[in-house]
Amino acid sequence: MNDLLAARSQMAMSLAFHIVFAAIGIAMPLLMIIAEWQWLRTKDEVYLALAKRWAKGTAILFAVGAVSGTVLSFELGLLWPGFMRYAGAIIGMPFSLEGFAFFTEAIFLGVYLYGWNRVPPRAHLFAGAMVAISGALSGIFVVIANAWMNTPTGFHVVDGRPVDIDPLAAMMNPAAFAQTLHMTLAAYAATGFVVAGIHAFMLRRDANNRFHKAALAIALTVGGTAAILQPLSGDLLAKMVAKNLPVKLAALEGQFATEKGAPLRIGGIPDEGAGVTRYAIQIPYGLSILAYNDPHATVKGLNDFPATERPPVAIVHVSFQIMVACGLAMMLVAAWAAWRYWRARRKKSETWLSSKWFLRALVLAAPLGFIAIETGWVVTEVGRQPWIIYGVMKTAEAVTPVPGLVVPFIAFTFLYIFLAAITVWLLLRQVAASPQAFGSDGQEVRLAA
Amino acid sequence: MPLETIIAGVMISALILYALLGGADYGGGVWDLFAFGKRAPAQRALIAQAIGPVWEANHVWLILVIVVLFTAFPPAFAAISIALHIPLTLLLIGIVLRGTTFTFRAHDAQRDDVQRRWSLLFSIASIITPVLLGIVLGAIASGTIRVENGVVVSDFLKSWLAPFPFAVGFFALSLFAFLAAVYLTVEASQPELQEDFRMRALIAGFAVGILALIVFLLAGTGAPTVRAGISRSWWALALHLGTAVVAVGAFYTLWIRKYRVARLCAAAQVTLILLGWAFAQFPYLVEPDITIYSAAASHATLRLLVIALAVGVLVLFPSYYYLFRIFKSEVSAAPPSASQKLS
Numbered sequence: 134m135n136d137l138l139a140a141r142s143q144m145a146m147s148l149a150f151h152i153v154f155a156a157i158g159i160a161m162p163l164l165m166i167i168a169e170w171q172w173l174r175t176k177d178e179v180y181l182a183l184a185k186r187w188a189k190g191t192a193i194l195f196a197v198g199a200v201s202g203t204v205l206s207f208e209l210g211l212l213w214p215g216f217m218r219y220a221g222a223i224i225g226m227p228f229s230l231e232g233f234a235f236f237t238e239a240i241f242l243g244v245y246l247y248g249w250n251r252v253p254p255r256a257h258l259f260a261g262a263m264v265a266i267s268g269a270l271s272g273i274f275v276v277i278a279n280a281w282m283n284t285p286t287g288f289h290v291v292d293g294r295p296v297d298i299d300p301l302a303a304m305m306n307p308a309a310f311a312q313t314l315h316m317t318l319a320a321y322a323a324t325g326f327v328v329a330g331i332h333a334f335m336l337r338r339d340a341n342n343r344f345h346k347a348a349l350a351i352a353l354t355v356g357g358t359a360a361i362l363q364p365l366s367g368d369l370l371a372k373m374v375a376k377n378l379p380v381k382l383a384a385l386e387g388q389f390a391t392e393k394g395a396p397l398r399i400g401g402i403p404d405e406g407a408g409v410t411r412y413a414i415q416i417p418y419g420l421s422i423l424a425y426n427d428p429h430a431t432v433k434g435l436n437d438f439p440a441t442e443r444p445p446v447a448i449v450h451v452s453f454q455i456m457v458a459c460g461l462a463m464m465l466v467a468a469w470a471a472w473r474y475w476r477a478r479r480k481k482s483e484t485w486l487s488s489k490w491f492l493r494a495l496v497l498a499a500p501l502g503f504i505a506i507e508t509g510w511v512v513t514e515v516g517r518q519p520w521i522i523y524g525v526m527k528t529a530e531a532v533t534p535v536p537g538l539v540v541p542f543i544a545f546t547f548l549y550i551f552l553a554a555i556t557v558w559l560l561l562r563q564v565a566a567s568p569q570a571f572g573s574d575g576q577e578v579r580l581a582a
Numbered sequence: 583m584p585l586e587t588i589i590a591g592v593m594i595s596a597l598i599l600y601a602l603l604g605g606a607d608y609g610g611g612v613w614d615l616f617a618f619g620k621r622a623p624a625q626r627a628l629i630a631q632a633i634g635p636v637w638e639a640n641h642v643w644l645i646l647v648i649v650v651l652f653t654a655f656p657p658a659f660a661a662i663s664i665a666l667h668i669p670l671t672l673l674l675i676g677i678v679l680r681g682t683t684f685t686f687r688a689h690d691a692q693r694d695d696v697q698r699r700w701s702l703l704f705s706i707a708s709i710i711t712p713v714l715l716g717i718v719l720g721a722i723a724s725g726t727i728r729v730e731n732g733v734v735v736s737d738f739l740k741s742w743l744a745p746f747p748f749a750v751g752f753f754a755l756s757l758f759a760f761l762a763a764v765y766l767t768v769e770a771s772q773p774e775l776q777e778d779f780r781m782r783a784l785i786a787g788f789a790v791g792i793l794a795l796i797v798f799l800l801a802g803t804g805a806p807t808v809r810a811g812i813s814r815s816w817w818a819l820a821l822h823l824g825t826a827v828v829a830v831g832a833f834y835t836l837w838i839r840k841y842r843v844a845r846l847c848a849a850a851q852v853t854l855i856l857l858g859w860a861f862a863q864f865p866y867l868v869e870p871d872i873t874i875y876s877a878a879a880s881h882a883t884l885r886l887l888v889i890a891l892a893v894g895v896l897v898l899f900p901s902y903y904y905l906f907r908i909f910k911s912e913v914s915a916a917p918p919s920a921s922q923k924l925s
Contacts (some may be wrong), residue, residue: 196685198877210663225653233894
C-alpha cells in the first residue's frame, strides 16, 4: 500500500467511523427533548424514563463522537498538510464556527446528562434544546467546508496561490445549501430509523409495552418526516451536481457517452475498460429530466473528460445506487407508517403498531439510513477524485511527505474496531432490559427494586 | 495591535484555559492510578464526579487552538503536522482512549474487576497524553523544526525525540497532576479526602519544582532561543518573581489548608509559566522559521476570525459559567445520590 492510498484509507476510515456518531449526535438530542417535553406536558412517567434511557445511550455515543471528531481535525494536517496550507485561510472559518458550536454542545450536554436533579425541569429541557441546535449547527459548518471542496469559491488563483480570499463567499459556495440540507435530513432519518427499528424489535417480543410504543412513535415521527423530505433535497443536490460537477454526475450515473436525452440507469455495473454500464434498467430520458428538467437535455459523458480527471466510476455508481435504494425504501416505510397512523386515528383506535408485518419492516429498515449515509459519503468523496479541491488541487499534491503512513492507518483501524465493539456491547446491555413500570422520578421500578 | 498578535493572544489564552481545565482532567486520571488506602474508592468517586460533567467541554479548548491555528496561520499548522506527525498521532490515540475509557467505565457493569480494567486504561491514557502534549510543545519551542520555502526539511524523529521535549512532557504531566490535586482539595467534602489530596498536591508541587529546574537547564542546549527569552528579556525578572511568589503561595496555602487560595495560586502559576513561554517565543510560531507574521492568512480572513472569536466568546463564557456554577459551586459539592449517578 503506497502512502497516498494509506492516507486516503485512514481518512476514509476515520470519516466513516465518525459520521455514525456525528449523525446520532445531531438527531438523538432532538428525540430526547421531544420525550422530555412530552413528559412535562402530560406528566406521563413513561416519557421521562424514555428521555433518561436515551440520554444514557447518547452519553456513550457522544463521547466516542467527540474524540473521533478531534482525530479528524488533527488528521486534516497530519494527512493533508498541502491542502490545509492552501485552504486553511479560506475554509478555516466554518471550522472555527464549528468549534464554538461544539463548545455549546459539550457544555449543555454536560448540564443535560448530569443535571437531572440539579437544574429545574425547564432549564433541563432548555439545555437539551441547546444541545440539539448546536449539534445540528456543528454538522452544518463541517459539511459547508466539505461542500467548498466540491465547489470552491471565495478566492482567485494567481501563480498557484489563492488570493483575494473571501471566507464568507467560500462558505456560500454553490454546494453548501444542498449538501448541508441533505446531510442534516440524513442524520435525522438514519437515527430515527435505527431507534424505531430497535424499539420495533422489542415490541415484537413485548407487544403492549408502552415504553417501546412511545419511543417508536417519537423516533418514527422524526426519522419518517426526514425520510419523506429527503428525496426532495436529493433532487436539489443532483441538480447542483449536474450544474457544477458534470464529471461527478456522469460517474454516479455510469454515463460514459455524451448523450442527448440520456436515460436514467437503475442498478447496473459500469465497465470502465469497455466504457459501458451493463445490466442496468434504463428509463428513457430519465437522467436528462432529473438533472436538467428537460427530456432532450444533453448529458456530458465520462468519455469527454480527460482520463486523468475521472473518478473511479464503478464504486461511485454502485454506491450511489445503494444510497438511492435505501433512501427510497425508507421513504416508502415512512409513508406506510403515516398511512397506518392516519387510519388508526380516524378509527380512534391505537392499533397502528399492531401489524407484525409493519414492525418487521421497521426492523429491516433500521440500518438503511446509515448504509445510505456511508455510501452517500463514498459518492461525495470518491466522486470528487482525483481532486481534493475540485479543479484546483489534486489529492496527491495534498498528502503529507511523512513515510510509513500504513502504520497509523492500521493503528487507528484497530482502535476504532475496539471502540465500535465496546460501544455496541454497552448499548446492547442497556437495550436488553425492557422497562415495565416507572416510579415518580421516571426511574424504572424493576431495575431499582 | 496587529490582528496577528490578537489572534496569537487568543490562541495562547485558549491553551492556558486548556491547561487549567482540560489539564486538570488529565491530572484526575493520574490520581485515579495512585488512589490507594481504604479511601481509594472515595478518591476515585470524587475524581469521576469532578471530571464527568465537564471534561468534554474542557476538551474543546484544544480543538479551538487547532482550528484557530489552521485558519489564521495555515503554513504553521502544516509544518507542525508534518514535523511532529508521530507524537501528534500518539497524542490522538491518548486523547481517544482517555475520553472513551472514562465514559465506558461509567456505563459498564459496576463489578470491581470490570471497573478496575477501565480505570487502568483510563489512568494510563491520562498520564501518557499530557506527556505527549508537552513533547509536542517542547519540540515546537526547541528550534529543531526547520522549514525552507514551505517545505519541512528537518527529521521526522530528531526534532522531538530529544531530552528537552521529553522534559517538557514530564513537566506538563506534573503541572496537570498538581492542578488536579489542588482543585480536588476544594471539591472534596470530607476532611479526610481533603487531606489525601493536600498530600498529593504537595508532592506534585515538589515534582513541578524539580522538573521546572530540569527543563530550564536542558533549555540551554535544547531550546536556546526560548531560554534566552526567559533569562534576558526586560519582563523576565518580573515573570520569575511572579511565578516564584505564586508557587510559594500555593505551597504555603496548601500547608495551612487555605485550599481556595491555593487553587488560585496554582492556576496563576500554570498561567504564568505558559505566558512566559509564549512571550519568550513571540513572534515565532515555529522557531526559527515561521512567525505569526510570515504564516498569517489574508487580512480578510484574520479580521473575520477576530469577529467570529469575539461573538463566539459572548456565547461561550456565559454557557461555561452556567456549567461550572451547576457542578462546581459549593451547593453542589455534596456527593451525588444514587439517582443522580448516570450508571
